[in-house]
Amino acid sequence: MASVLHKWLWHHEYWLPPGITWDDLESSEHALYPQPRDLVIAIPYAVVFVILRFLYERWIAVPLSKHMGVKEKIRRKVPPKPALEKVYTTKSTCPKEHDLLALAKQCGISIQEVKVWFRNRRNQDRPSITQRFCDASWRFAFYLLAFIYGLRVLLDKPWFWNQQECWKGYPRQVMMPSQYWYYMIEMAFYWSLLLRVSLDVKRKDFKEQMIHHVATIFLIGFSYSANYIRVGTIIMLVHDASDYIMECAKMFNYAGWRRTCDGLFVVFALVFIITRLVIFPVWVMYTTLYYSMEIFQPFLGYYLFNFLLVVLQVLHIFWAYLILRMAVKFVFAGKVEKDERSDVDESDGTEEDGRMESKSMSSPNHNGVLNKITNGMKSKSNERNRLPKAR
Numbered sequence: 001m002a003s004v005l006h007k008w009l010w011h012h013e014y015w016l017p018p019g020i021t022w023d024d025l026e027s028s029e030h031a032l033y034p035q036p037r038d039l040v041i042a043i044p045y046a047v048v049f050v051i052l053r054f055l056y057e058r059w060i061a062v063p064l065s066k067h068m069g070v071k072e073k074i075r076r077k078v079p080p081k082p083a084l085e086k087v088y089t090t091k092s093t094c095p096k097e098h099d100l101l102a103l104a105k106q107c108g109i110s111i112q113e114v115k116v117w118f119r120n121r122r123n124q125d126r127p128s129i130t131q132r133f134c135d136a137s138w139r140f141a142f143y144l145l146a147f148i149y150g151l152r153v154l155l156d157k158p159w160f161w162n163q164q165e166c167w168k169g170y171p172r173q174v175m176m177p178s179q180y181w182y183y184m185i186e187m188a189f190y191w192s193l194l195l196r197v198s199l200d201v202k203r204k205d206f207k208e209q210m211i212h213h214v215a216t217i218f219l220i221g222f223s224y225s226a227n228y229i230r231v232g233t234i235i236m237l238v239h240d241a242s243d244y245i246m247e248c249a250k251m252f253n254y255a256g257w258r259r260t261c262d263g264l265f266v267v268f269a270l271v272f273i274i275t276r277l278v279i280f281p282v283w284v285m286y287t288t289l290y291y292s293m294e295i296f297q298p299f300l301g302y303y304l305f306n307f308l309l310v311v312l313q314v315l316h317i318f319w320a321y322l323i324l325r326m327a328v329k330f331v332f333a334g335k336v337e338k339d340e341r342s343d344v345d346e347s348d349g350t351e352e353d354g355r356m357e358s359k360s361m362s363s364p365n366h367n368g369v370l371n372k373i374t375n376g377m378k379s380k381s382n383e384r385n386r387l388p389k390a391r
Contacts, residue, residue, distance in 0.1 A: 010036065015226050017296035020171055025227065031174045034183075036225040042184050046191035053138050053192065061134040068255035070133050078120045083107055088121055129254050136250035142189055143244035149185070150237035153178045159230045163287035166230040167295040179229050186236050187220045219308050226301045231288055235309075238280050242272040262330065269323050276316040285309050 012021045025033040083106050087095060095103065095118065104111045127135075153176075159165035190213050197210065223232035249264035288306055296302075 014300045016171055016301065017299055025171065032177075032180070033172075034175050034180070034224050034227050034229060036221075038180070038184075039187065039221050039224060042187040042191055045184060045188035046195055049188055049192035050195055053196070056138055056141065057134040061137040062130065064137060065130050065133040065255070068133075068251070068257075070129055070255050072128055072130060075123050076120045078117055078124060081107060081117060084114065084117055084121070088118065093122055093125075094118065133251060133254040136247045136254065140244050140247035140251060143240050143247060146186065146189070147237065147240040147244055150182060150233065150240055153182050154233060154237060157230075160234065163231075163234075163283055164291050164294075166234075166287055167292050170292070170295050171227045173227060173230065175227075175229055179233055182233055182236065183220060183224050183229070187217060187224075190217050190220070215308075219312075222301070222305065222308075226305065228288075228305060231284065235280075235284055238275045238284065241275045242268055245271060265326070265330070269327050272323060273320055276313075277320055280316065281313055285313065 010022070016022070016025075025035075027033050027035065084103060087099070087103060092099070100111050100114050104114045107114070154160040157165075159168075193213050194210070194217075220232070220236075223229070223235075245264060245268040249261050249268060252261040252264060285306075288309060292302065
């Protein structure tokens with residue numbers, strides 16, 4: 001059964017142009033071609049990335065965060081309540097109103113005290129600012145180095161300047177060692193993100209991030225197996241061009257450097273729009289859709305690859321819309337209110353917030369007062385946590 005499935009999955013008609021088989025792309029001493037089995041090596045490399053990340057965060061990112069002035073917020077430790085803890089860990093971290101009422105009766109406390117307990121318990125589980133800084137710092141380091149390496153790989157290649165060269169001689173295009181390593185490094189990095197999924201900073205778009213990582217691995221693996229190496233390396237370079245700037249902006253955001261963060265956001269917005277809305281569709285997608293058909297007839301891999309690129313471009317347009325909204329607010333308000341490109345983490349509770357809630361609960365008409373205080377604190381907290389915030 002497994003052999004039949006393997007034979008069907010890797011049938012050459014799905015992956016290669018008509019008239020070409022896997023035998024035509026067998027590597028030799030004089031010519032190296034990408035082989036699907038090469039992709040397995042990315043998983044051990046991903047483990048290496050996990051180890052390097054641990055060492056980087058411990059010996060570089062944490063000291064750097066202290067040097068840049070990253071300050072942690074004081075978080076209230078929740079009192080031990082086994083009944084509430086059981087619900088939090090097994091059912092829901094944010095129970096509905098009727099569940100809160102039942103828990104309040106079970107524990108012999110008010111509904112508001114139950115709400116405060118769950119809020120502080122959620123705050124307790126959120127990653128610290130130092131953790132967020134380390135996460136952004138690691139991604140910044142990788143994306144920057146990957147971008148520099150991508151430039152080194154592509155700048156002297158004719159297909160970087162003339163995209164028609166991407167298809168000259170396809171699919172019998174010999175793979176260079178630099179191209180091989182560019183692919184393996186990129187794929188290993190995204191595999192490492194999946195391997196560290198339980199330890200990474202979790203955001204509201206956690207599921208979407210996982211889907212993105214899996215889709216990226218699939219797209220990289222597919223383009224490698226079908227020998228879309230030339231255009232694939234260009235696509236990776238285009239995406240790395242703006243990602244490291246955003247991660248750098250996040251670092252300064254967590255350190256509290258407002259002006260630096262605002263300036264980096266402007267640079268990021270410009271680079272993102274130029275690379276994703278101009279270079280990607282005009283240079284990359286055009287060559288995969290039209291220039292490639294001058295060399296071979298369309299096949300299943302052609303349609304699948306271009307479909308994935310179209311989906312990617314739709315996401316680019318959506319993200320660009322959110323970024324432009326931020327840019328408009330920056331022009332008229334003089335600061336960037338938040339990162340519209342991704343979900344903003346919930347604000348952490350503080351000691352001051354807890355004291356105000358405790359006082360409000362002891363008041364005879366605590367419900368009305370609490371709503372006002374909570375809304376006010378949330379508004380101020382949201383202002384503090386909007387990206388970018390800095391010095």
